Amino acid sequence: MTTQSSSTFQHGDPLVKIVRLSDRQKEIDKLPPPETKRWVMRRKAQVVAAVRSGLLTFEEACERYRLSEEEFKCWMALLDRHGLRGLRATRVQEYRPAEQRTGEETAVE
Numbered sequence: 007m008t009t010q011s012s013s014t015f016q017h018g019d020p021l022v023k024i025v026r027l028s029d030r031q032k033e034i035d036k037l038p039p040p041e042t043k044r045w046v047m048r049r050k051a052q053v054v055a056a057v058r059s060g061l062l063t064f065e066e067a068c069e070r071y072r073l074s075e076e077e078f079k080c081w082m083a084l085l086d087r088h089g090l091r092g093l094r095a096t097r098v099q100e101y102r103p104a105e106q107r108t109g110e111e112t113a114v115e
Contacts, residue, residue, distance in 0.1 A: 047093035
């Protein structure tokens with residue numbers, strides 16, 4: 007899927023090959039690193055945008071960042087419903103439907 011352009015030059019005895027990274031790889035390199043542990047709202051939004059733009063597939067994003075499908079779908083839904091601020095970890099409960107919050111509170115007690 008990654009396309010690379012290359013040029014080959016003959017310079018003396020050794021063969022020198024110049025390989026340019028594709029635009030796709032350059033964009034992937036701008037994403038949060040795969041070993042990201044602290045997910046701030048900006049990083050979550052970057053990954054959602056990468057999936058929606060086709061840079062990564064849903065499956066690639068989940069695998070790359072070790073996310074469950076449910077967690078990633080939650081990020082997308084919160085972003086759609088509440089914008090960037092919906093991705094704040096401290097605000098998640100405020101944005102969840104009441105029936106989900108009630109179930110969580112009951113489970114804790």
